[in-house]
Amino acid sequence: xxxxxxxxxxxxxxxxxxxxxxxxxxxxxxxxxxxxxxxxxxxxxxxxxxxxxxxxxxxxxxxxxxxxxxxxxxxxxxx
Numbered sequence: 512x513x514x515x516x517x518x519x520x521x522x523x524x525x526x527x528x529x530x531x532x533x534x535x536x537x538x539x540x541x542x543x544x545x546x547x548x549x550x551x552x553x554x555x556x557x558x559x560x561x562x563x564x565x566x567x568x569x570x571x572x573x574x575x576x577x578x579x580x581x582x583x584x585x586x587x588x589x590x
Contacts, residue, residue: 517565521576521583525549529583533561533568540564544586554587 516534523529526549533542540563544556561568572579584590 515565517569519569519572519579521572521579523580529580531561531568531572531583533565535565540568544583546583546587546589554589556587559586 514534514536516532518530518532520528520530528545528547530545530547531542532545533540535541540561541558542561543558546554571582581590
């Protein structure tokens with residue numbers, strides 16, 4: 512059985528990149544959240560469930576990158 516996955520990212524004005532590596536596993540959407548600072552420091556979460564589907568997640572990341580950045584920070588436990 513193959514997994515379907517996607518990587519979405521957005522970069523803030525400071526140059527800090529937020530990334531979500533999402534995949535469908537056993538019919539459920541799960542993702543790993545990452546934050547990479549411009550100087551190379553990195554934070555990574557464990558696999559967490561994501562509500563919705565890949566289409567909604569893709570639209571969210573591309574159409575509202577500011578909110579996407581805040582959402583990833585919340586999933587990582589920041590602010």
